[in-house]
Amino acid sequence: MxxxxxxxxxxxxxxxxxxxxxxxxxxxxxxxxxxxNPASGEVFVFLNRSRNLIKLLHWEHGGFVLYYKRLEQGTFTPPALSGTGGSIRWPELVLMIEGIQVEKSRQKLRYQP
Structure with a gap:
């Protein structure tokens, strides 16, 4: 699922x-x-050299799930990693997969418990 x-x-x-x-x-x-640990429940995102293929590896209950997308035209533009150990946020992943490149943005402060 x-x-x-x-x-x-x-x-x-x-x-x-x-x-x-x-x-x-x-x-x-x-x-x-x-x-x-790949079975930690975290999602790992992989791109090929030409950045037209993407794979997401995720551990779900009982086994691994592999999501794979191939672009017929264009490339995936990964977000700039800012020293967070390769961690990216959900909105950045969605923008990358959908092919939306934000030239300039500013994240407003939000409360996080």
């Missing part, structure tokens, strides 16, 4: 990834390069 939402933590893998990798190969990248 599709269950991605703003309640998850998203991590963008910084390097280009060979998109022939599937569940086990991507889990190996996560374990070896980011020292995170």
């Amino acid at each position: 599709l269950s991605l939402s703003s309640s998850h933590t998203y991590y963008l893998y910084a390097a280009a990834v060979d998109m022939r990798k599937s569940f086990d190969g991507l889990c190996g990248l996560i374990r070896n390069q980011t020292v995170k």
